[in-house]
Amino acid sequence: METNGSWLRTRGQRDSGKVSMTELFFDLVFVFAVTQLSHTLLEHLDLGGFLRTSALFLAIWWLWIFTSWCTNWLNPDTTAVRLLLFALMLGGLVLSSSIPQAFGATGLAFGLLFAVMQVGRSLFMVRAFRGHRDQRDNFLRMSLWLLLSGAFWLAGGLLEDQQRLICWLVALGIEYAAPAMYFRVPGLGRSRTSDWDVDGAHLAERCMLFVIIALGESLLVTGATFAGLAWTPATVAGFLAAFLGSVAMWWVYFDSGAEHASHRIAHSEDPGRLARVAYTYTHLLIVAGIIVCAVADELVLVHPDHASPAGTVAILGGPALYLSGNALFKWLTRERRFPPLSHLAGLVLLALMGGWVALAHPSALSLGIGTTLVMMTVAIWETRALRRGRAPGHASEA
Known part of the structure; x- marks a missing residue:
C-alpha cells in the first residue's frame, strides 16, 4: 500500500527527473486547449475577442504550468499521483x-472547474x-x-459578459501576482525561492514539450485548412509561407536557446528563481505567439487577397509576441547585457512592416510572406552568429 511519502520523487537517482509517459499523456490534453483558443480567437477577431481569449489563455497556461511545477516533485509512477493527473x-x-462559450452558457462550468482544479491540486501537494x-507550508x-x-x-x-471578464481578470491578477509576492500570508510568512527546489532539467523539458505541442497543433491546423481549399498559386504560397514560418519558429527556440537554458537551470544554485521568471512567466509569451501565428496562418490561407485591421494585427502580432x-527567455538564461540582437532586429523589421501596412495596404498573403522572411532572417542570423561565437577568438551577442 502506498503512503503519502512515496508520492514524491527521489532526487539524485538515475532518470529521477525524466519526464514520464503519464506526464506526456497529461500534456496531450492541452493540444485540444490550444486548438480551442486559436479557433475562439479566429471567430472573435476584435478587441473584445482578444481580451476574452487572452484571459482564457492565461488561465489555461497557469493551470498547466502550476501542474508542471507540482509534478516536478511528485512521482508519476505512483497510483495516487497518476489518479491525480488523470482527474x-x-x-x-x-x-x-x-x-468557445466561456463568456456565455458554459461560464459557470469554466470558473468552477478551474477553481476546483487549482485548489484541489495544491491541497494534494500539502x-x-x-x-x-x-x-x-509553501503549498x-x-x-x-x-x-x-x-x-x-x-x-x-x-455573472455575465463584462462583469464576468472583470471578475476573471481580478482572479488572474491574484494568481499571477502570488509567486511574485512569494505567496505571502499573514501569520504564515512568505515562501523563499529556495523552497522551490525544482529539478531544472525536468521543468525545462516540460516547457519544451509544451512548445512542441503548440507548434505541432499549428501545423495540423494549417494542413487541415489547406486540404479544404482549392490549390491555387495564392493558397500554395500561403501554405509554404506558413510551413516555413513554423520551421523558423522551431529553429529560433530549439536550435540553441532551449538546450542552453536547460543546462543553465539544471546547474543553477537557485533554480526556483530562474524557473519562476524564465519558464513560468516568459514562456507564456512564446506560447501565445504560436497561437496567434496559427490564427494568422489560417487568415492568410483563407483570405490571401485581403487583410482586415484585426487580421493585420494578428499577422504581425503573432511573430512579435x-x-x-x-x-x-534567452536574455534571462544567458546572462547577457542585452537581449539577442537578431531578435531585436526582427522586432524592428516587424515594426517597419507596420509602417508598410499604413502606407501601402498590402494583402494578407504579402504580409504572411513578409513575416515568414523576418522569422527566417532571425533564425539564420542567430545561427550564424552563434557558430562564429564558438570559433576561437570570436564573441557574439547573436
Whole structure:
C-alpha cells in the first residue's frame, strides 16, 4: 500500500527527473486547449475577442504550468499521483470544451472547474509534503491564495459578459501576482525561492514539450485548412509561407536557446528563481505567439487577397509576441547585457512592416510572406552568429 511519502520523487537517482509517459499523456490534453483558443480567437477577431481569449489563455497556461511545477516533485509512477493527473486530464478536457462559450452558457462550468482544479491540486501537494514542513507550508500558502482567486472565478461564472471578464481578470491578477509576492500570508510568512527546489532539467523539458505541442497543433491546423481549399498559386504560397514560418519558429527556440537554458537551470544554485521568471512567466509569451501565428496562418490561407485591421494585427502580432518571448527567455538564461540582437532586429523589421501596412495596404498573403522572411532572417542570423561565437577568438551577442 502506498503512503503519502512515496508520492514524491527521489532526487539524485538515475532518470529521477525524466519526464514520464503519464506526464506526456497529461500534456496531450492541452493540444485540444490550444486548438480551442486559436479557433475562439479566429471567430472573435476584435478587441473584445482578444481580451476574452487572452484571459482564457492565461488561465489555461497557469493551470498547466502550476501542474508542471507540482509534478516536478511528485512521482508519476505512483497510483495516487497518476489518479491525480488523470482527474486533471478529465477536468482539462471539460475546461477546454467550455472555452468557445466561456463568456456565455458554459461560464459557470469554466470558473468552477478551474477553481476546483487549482485548489484541489495544491491541497494534494500539502498532503504529499506532510512531514516536510517548509514545502508543506509553501503549498499551504499557495492554496490560500488560490482559494481567494477561486472565489472570483466562481463569482465571474455567476455573472455575465463584462462583469464576468472583470471578475476573471481580478482572479488572474491574484494568481499571477502570488509567486511574485512569494505567496505571502499573514501569520504564515512568505515562501523563499529556495523552497522551490525544482529539478531544472525536468521543468525545462516540460516547457519544451509544451512548445512542441503548440507548434505541432499549428501545423495540423494549417494542413487541415489547406486540404479544404482549392490549390491555387495564392493558397500554395500561403501554405509554404506558413510551413516555413513554423520551421523558423522551431529553429529560433530549439536550435540553441532551449538546450542552453536547460543546462543553465539544471546547474543553477537557485533554480526556483530562474524557473519562476524564465519558464513560468516568459514562456507564456512564446506560447501565445504560436497561437496567434496559427490564427494568422489560417487568415492568410483563407483570405490571401485581403487583410482586415484585426487580421493585420494578428499577422504581425503573432511573430512579435514570439520573438519578444524568446528574446526575454534567452536574455534571462544567458546572462547577457542585452537581449539577442537578431531578435531585436526582427522586432524592428516587424515594426517597419507596420509602417508598410499604413502606407501601402498590402494583402494578407504579402504580409504572411513578409513575416515568414523576418522569422527566417532571425533564425539564420542567430545561427550564424552563434557558430562564429564558438570559433576561437570570436564573441557574439547573436
